[in-house]
Amino acid sequence: MKNLFILSILCFGAVSAKAQIPQPDPDTTAKHFLIVASIKNLQEISAGELALKMAKRPEVKTFGQMMVTDHQAAEQLLLQTAKESGISLLPAATGGIQPDLMLKNAGAAFDKMYVHAMVSGHRNTVEVFQNYATTGKNAAVRDLARQLLPKLKHHLEEIEQIEQKL
Template sequence: MKETALLLLLAVGSLAAKAQIPQPDPDTTAQHFLIVASIGNLQEVSASQLAVQKAKRSEVRMFGEMMVKEHDESEQQLVALTKRRGIMLPTAATGGIQPDIALKNAGGNFDELYVHGMVSAHGAAVQSFAAYAINGKDPAVKAWAKQMLPKLKTHHDYISTLEKVINQHLGFINVSSSAFIEGGMIPAKYSCEGSQASPPLNFKGIPANAKSLAIIVHDPDAPKAGGVTHWVVWNIPVASQISENFKGGVQGQNSDQQPGYMGMCPPDGTHRYNFFVYALDSQLSLDKSADQAALEKAMKGHILAEGVLTGLYMKSK
């Protein structure tokens, strides 16, 4: 097994800092994969504990709290898996991970440094888990990698949106739903196996000067270039929530070239569904035949704040 460096150099502005981020798994041995995954879990818990203490933005602290909880649970699953499979991990891979010194000493740029590090860390983790889920030799470890992959992808989606918001000095919208939690399974009633109603959504953090809202629902895992767009709607009156089966605003064209919401219907496996919400400084003069690309083009220069809620769905049949 190659003891290659598991650290990436991250640059944030003019600062270059070492971030303990596991690189994609270069081989298919279960032990190597689990060492990388374990170190990754512990590094993210360590960095996220700092975020809970030091982050200025509430959404960064909230993400840090979520990462501490979920990566701690992932590490417990990993340790139990190694015991069942009789795989020995070195002590250095299961404890004693110290916070990154640059992150620990960061001042006013802590949020930017942490978020950028999490984007890189989750991108690397997604590659590593995807590689083992395809090429792995140990069936139990391979199944675990495949099970964890959708959740890692949702983390990456969320933190990537947060990085965009920070870099572009936008407000952040906390998007939630009474129907499912961030990274959770979406009920079948909102899919092609149910009534295909759109789920209820709640918003916190809408700027006071917002004039309208827009929503895009997108499946990036669909076996189609660019993914599949399930919902495009704009000129939604500013509010803190929209109801189930929402018919307001202007309903644009989904990927089936039909207006309105199209229920999720993945052909295989578990797919992510990103509910992007935008607060705009005006209403849009856009024809109802517009699709996702047209809406995104029309929104340029008008976005005050944005956020994302990601749910998962797998067909039962």
């Protein structure tokens, strides 16, 4: 009987100790998604601005302008969603993104390098957004991913068409 009493105290102690351990944020993926999406937006804007200056082909310049316009709008929506959801983003994820140095120093190969970077980048971005749009736990962030996904798919289609012409 004494052993049963001691065992029950130990079990109760283990249960109450577990309850006191702080639990992690149940949806850290929302913050991670917003950080990744913000960095991707800023990279597209930066590279798009570079395309406006350095591209030789008019369709590459046009695509660059679309990147600047669309991703600036997407970034504003993202920041608004983060604020309304009470998610704070690190300053490094919301500003100061510079274009890839290889792209910046591409010279005559700029158009080809830019298009290649945009194709692979948008394939990855569409996948990231599609994942969160279907499995994300934060409703507001999931809605943002769903809202921006058609535009990202359109970007991918456009840049793939340009790639075929090169």
